[in-house]
Amino acid sequence: MALTPVERRNSFLREDIHNTEPETFEEPPAVITTPVGDMWPRPYYLENGLRRVQPYHFTYNTNCKQRWRGRELLEIFTDEFRDRPAEYYKEAIENGTIVVNGKRASSINHILKNGDIISHTMHRHEPPVTAAPIGVVHEDDDIIVINKPAGVPVHPAGRYNFNSVVEILRAQRDYSFNPSPCNRLDRLTSGVMFIGKNRRAADDLSVQIKDRTVKKEYVARVVGEFPDGDVVCEKPILQISPKLGLNRVRANGKEARTVFRRLAYYPPAPREGDDQTAAADEEEKQRQEAEREGKPWKSLRGYSIVRCRPLTGRTHQIRVHLQFLGHPISNDPIYANQRVFGPALAQNDDRSDDDDDIVTRLGRMGKDEVAEAVAYHDEMVDDYNKRKAEKLSGEVCEICNTALYTDPGVHELGIYLHARKYACEAGRWSYETELPAWALPPAGFEGPTEATVESDPLAADLAKLGLNDDGTVTEERRKAEAGEAADGEEQQPAAVAVAAA
Template sequence: MALTSVDTTQVPPNPVKKPPKVAITPCEPPTDPYYFEGGLRRVRPYHYTYNTYCKERWRGRELVDIFISEFRDRPPEYYREALAAGKVSVNGKPAGLHTIVKNGEVISHTLHRHEPPVTGQEIGIIHEDDGLVVIDKPAGVPVHSAGRYHYNTVIEILRAQRGDAWLPRPCNRLDRLTSGVMFIAKHPKAAEMVASKLKERSVHKEYVTRVKGKFPDGVVVCDQPIMQVSPKLGLNRVRATGKTATTKFRRLAYYPPHDPEPTVGTGERAATPPPVFANEQEGYSIVHCLPLTGRTHQIRVHLQFLGHPITNDPIYSNRRVFGPELGKNEDTADRDDEIMERLNHMGKTEVPDTVSYRTHLTAAPLVPPGTDTSVVEQIMSREHEAAVHEYHKRKGERLSGEKCDVCDTDLYTDPGVHELGIFLHAVAYSDDAGDWKYRSKMPSWALPPPGMDGPREVPDWQPVPEEDEVVIGHGTVPEGMEDDEKPRGQGNVPALVRGVGLVDISSASRPQQEQ
């Protein structure tokens, strides 16, 4: 066959046009956006223009449908009014309610931005060299700008500390509510090196968590597939048609229900103990987790399916949403609609039902011996009322009933302490070859309660023979799966399989997206 030369200097008759530059913020960004109050890092409201390319699932849909179905920061009425007022543009041109969005178009939306506060805890540094910073990410702080967050993110906080000229490059990403080890590259070469390790699956990840009830003994393997049910609500669930997901679990400690010891103070009274989580009234377990795949909310979803959800998880441990069984063993879509409807109210008019104040745990006051019992009862009553009042004050973020005097949008209350993060911590990352390992400390919520014995450090994961593992789920690799999709450490047929159906293990005897 003869070779035909091609003139590469010719321009196609209909070249693809680059979208116009529409990333224009209508005012200068704040030079010092942060201030601290009540233990929280806060950002003053400011104007901002969101810009995003049309996502695949948005193609051919009307703008009003996209905004109302995909975003929950504002009520539907706000988005309708914003579209009608020309606050939204497509490729730099004002758009209306019924504008159809096409592939490659850029959607811009200018608004007065109100960022939620995050913890005032500083970002910890575990290791730093010329190319890499290994951080200990605080719970409740998102990594990238998304949704209502921009300056209150790991990236922007680090830039504020080290100068705008420094461009941090996250190599892995933890969910906003999750804390623990993260890699931040200082330059592209370091980012490429870490990314290649993650892509090759030669990095060993370990988590520690605190779950409802007494987790079974031994190593439990859950390989139930997971699918995203609602991008808007961040809801993922076990589904036979979902993506392959495998997690290994091992209980480190179990702490039965107990009354906290009174705190000895220097004043007249003892300090009031914190609220006890409703899902911990039967006790709780500290569990070591080894995810072999990296699906969104993987550990959280698998623990819910096993009947031991993370005790303060505002989604998967919420009885108002999932009912008394908390979605245990559910792998069908039968209740999806009602679950999504209930979840949609959380953070607006209701708060997650994951906490409960146990009034009988109010600590006894420190009073001199022989004091009249009526005086003691009066002090106890005042302590109890103050504790209940403080608890309700911090119940959680919800609509406050007030409006912004600049943009007239509905305002939220501050998040409760328990909503600034969940009991899930990325405790260690290591190279499978054993060349390096970075580890953070055991989080405070995983330490043994006063007066009890338990681990104060997370031990290295100790593998066991496959025949000693309890496998919950498919237990086999689906036919047709590519070899590079098989989770590490799993053969094609594990020794012990407990089918796909309803499995109760409570009596058992033994830059991907991350949690």
């Protein structure tokens, strides 16, 4: 459910950010308008490698929905905002932190009607994010090209507000600065992002990206030894759960294509004193056991650094295609999660008969297994938000009595997926970053420390793969496939095509 946030002016100043004295709770605003004040400077502080936000009061406003008409106020909150217990909402209505049309409700049984405006003022606790700086790759009068750290959402959404790229940039520059993101990166993903300094520049670049006139390259760290050469996955992708933002390969999904090239493979480091012959025998034994049990995951050893070129822009496209190919991103909390997808991890699986089970298992996961905001769309305030929230620390806030959470672990601050390069098809501009630390050779191994020409997926000859420059299928290939279908062979989108290196 969409809520309109209204920020309230607070007494936070930069010099008292570390003040731990409880603040006095103010009455909700008598007039429901947007906005109601603001906090400047932002109440940030850095601690233990994390960017934190001092808790603050925040008012959510929403108009009475049609389905709420004629229903009791407490019932609405307990049914639709289940991130807090019913007792909390009862007290909030009684003490006036939940109001209707700017006035205290007559009782918890107050009946809502058309035109009512419901306001909920609460003490807001934002999750911390990494303290890693937002790097600047390029800046001119119109745009800023940044290197987004993993784990930081782009826009304020869900439990994140000030701890977002947009708000951090505003805090670093000026209150009047209004950054306009031109491309989208999931919270868990790092890398190149374009920030428009004005609406015209943002709209122009957004159109270029949408019209597929921009080449994109990502780098990922995946499980096992990824094949050499051009690996092309053309399986369509379908969103099977809008609520969770979960996507899978499905024949009735949207067209999706990704070109992959391996940069490096790093096998498990041999332990000192290991018998190499015995180790090889054990590896073969594990491979046979995995094949016999139908559990390919068990035979995957080591990891690969893979460069990825998405030719289409489906949500979670690279993550889903890598999972389908049997080489999911190593620390992907969703698509490399056996508790969600089972031991085969949906390798070569485009069936839909287990979708409901997968959605159910994912919905039940806690943050031990699933990082907060598994999808880009984490605006929902409901029981799922509670289940995927950080683990409780056992402490409560002295002001609002809200249960507090532990700090996120390293595995919750990002995944091994990085937007490394964006380039204009016409060659007018190109921006790239260095390889992230997790893509560099591990201790005791030699390997590439920068992207190589041989592994560049942007250099792939799309014509040889039957694709146009914009990633669509060539007419010649369509005719050839149509001819094969006419001969009685049922045509399906290619699962993978491997060209010799």
